[in-house]
Amino acid sequence: MEGWILYKQRQSEISTEKYEMNRFLEVAEKRRISLKILCPEQFDLLVNRDGNKSVIVDNQYTSLPQFLLPRQGASTPYFSLAVIRHLERLGVNTFNSSQSIEIVKDKLYTQQILAAHNFPVPRTMLARYPLNIQLIEETIGFPIVVKTISGSQGSGVFLCENPGNLDDLMRLLDTAKTQANLIIQEFVKSSKGHDLRVFIVGGRVIACMERISRNGDFKANFSRGGEVKSFPVNKEIEWLATECARVLDLDITGIDLLFDGESFKVCEANSSPGFKGIESCCEVSIPDAIFDFIKIRLGLSI
Numbered sequence: 001m002e003g004w005i006l007y008k009q010r011q012s013e014i015s016t017e018k019y020e021m022n023r024f025l026e027v028a029e030k031r032r033i034s035l036k037i038l039c040p041e042q043f044d045l046l047v048n049r050d051g052n053k054s055v056i057v058d059n060q061y062t063s064l065p066q067f068l069l070p071r072q073g074a075s076t077p078y079f080s081l082a083v084i085r086h087l088e089r090l091g092v093n094t095f096n097s098s099q100s101i102e103i104v105k106d107k108l109y110t111q112q113i114l115a116a117h118n119f120p121v122p123r124t125m126l127a128r129y130p131l132n133i134q135l136i137e138e139t140i141g142f143p144i145v146v147k148t149i150s151g152s153q154g155s156g157v158f159l160c161e162n163p164g165n166l167d168d169l170m171r172l173l174d175t176a177k178t179q180a181n182l183i184i185q186e187f188v189k190s191s192k193g194h195d196l197r198v199f200i201v202g203g204r205v206i207a208c209m210e211r212i213s214r215n216g217d218f219k220a221n222f223s224r225g226g227e228v229k230s231f232p233v234n235k236e237i238e239w240l241a242t243e244c245a246r247v248l249d250l251d252i253t254g255i256d257l258l259f260d261g262e263s264f265k266v267c268e269a270n271s272s273p274g275f276k277g278i279e280s281c282c283e284v285s286i287p288d289a290i291f292d293f294i295k296i297r298l299g300l301s302i
Contacts, residue, residue, distance in 0.1 A: 001140045001300060002034040003067040004035075007082060011037035019276040020071070027287035032289055036065075040080045055086065067093045067294050069252075073272030074105050074150045093298060095251040095290075101271045104248055105150050108183045110269055117247050119240065120265045122258070127182035133163045136184055142166075144188040145218075159187065161217045182239075188265055189260035192218050194266060196231055198255045199278055199286065200240035202293035206240055207282040228277040236264060244269055253289060 005024060007014075014021045014037060021037060021284055029036035044056040050256025058122065068087050084098040104110050110141055111124045123140050146169060148156030160166040193213035199206045210231040241255040244266055257264040275286040292302050 001067075001295065001298070002065045003036075003066045003069060003294070005035065005037045005069045005071050005081060007039055008075070009037075009072045010042065012038050013039075020037075020274055023275075023279075024069075024287050027291065029286065031129055031270065031288075031291060032179075033291060037131050040077070042084055043083050045082065045086050052088065056095070061284060063088055064092050066298055067095065069095055069099060069290070071272045073101075076105060078269075093294070095294060095297075096253070096271050097251075100249040100251075104250065104253075104269045104271045104297050107147060107149055107268060110248065111183075113247060114244065114266055117243075119244065119247075120260065120263065121266070122186040122265055124183055124185045127184055131166070135162065136166070137163060140184060143189075144277070145185040145187050147183050147185060149181040149183060169232055187218075187296060188258045189266075190237075190261055194198065194259065196237065196257040196264070197278065198233070198237060198257060199273060199284075200241055200245040200253045200255060201286075201289045202251060202296070203245060203251060205233055205238050206289045207278050207284045208237060208241075209278050209281050211277070226277075228281045229302055230242055230282045240266060251293070 005021070005101075006056065007021060009018075011025075014025075016022065025035060025037070027033075038057065042057050044059075044206045046054040046056070048054055054065065055062055062210045064087065066082065070076065070080070070084055081098050081102060084094055087097060088094050095217070103113065108124065108126055111121050114121050122145075125136070126142065127146070141160060142163065144166065146158045146160055146166070150156075158169055160169060172235060195211055196208060197211060198208045208231045209228045214227055214231070237257065240257060244255050245251075245253050248269055250271060252271075252273075254270040256267040256270070258267045279286060295302050
């Protein structure tokens with residue numbers, strides 16, 4: 001089996017700190033899977049009717065792989081999406097698809113889709129300048145969470161305890177002349193400092209972990225120093241996570257759930273979830289689970 005990973009760096013530039021990339025390479029080698037990590041800058045694309053001569057990698061026409069794993073997630077730029085779409089058009093099996101990646105890059109659009117399918121989600125609105133703080137207080141209520149439309153690993157996420165905090169944040173952004181699109185979201189108090197990450201592959205829950213903030217921060221991301229531990233999967237967690245993946249058409253995803261009393265709300269979906277944390281606390285090999293799924297989809301024996 002031969003595959004490519006589309007990442008932000010070339011394979012020769014991957015350092016030992018890039019946990020996920022090194023795990024993919026390690027497991028692929030053990031399983032005799034031919035795997036290459038390529039970055040968008042290595043590609044040139046030709047749009048023509050001869051698909052066999054429309055992909056150039058490192059200035060050479062190249063044969064196509066059996067599968068592609070895009071691993072840029074929320075930071076996937078336009079050129080990367082163009083590469084993914086081009087390979088899809090040529091019949092390369094892509095996990096996840098360009099369409100699903102583009103959808104979940106936009107946190108507001110993701111919430112709109114989930115709300116339309118009756119999923120429990122935090123109340124969310126698009127920030128419109130100048131902000132109507134009274135309307136925000138009446139419809140969402142403080143505290144609120146302010147997020148950039150696209151972001152991952154807890155970046156671009158702010159907690160505003162009161163209207164004054166929100167006004168200060170907006171003044172800061174205005175001073176910095178940022179053009180970021182923002183959404184305003186209900187703060188689910190019962191989930192402050194902890195949440196769940198459910199890892200889905202091929203419509204199945206592979207593992208679930210609880211992330212817990214160490215320093216009292218309202219964000220509990222493992223990449224920001226949060227603690228992690230395995231968490232038992234009940235029927236509600238399984239249904240919410242697998243149905244979110246299905247509705248968003250994500251083959252491989254991390255679904256983040258917020259504790260909402262005795263129940264849960266869907267926070268966001270990730271098209272390229274990290275798995276260092278989940279492998280550290282759950283007895284699971286994420287690359288093996290992904291490669292098994294791909295082999296089944298390709299009609300190959302595991």
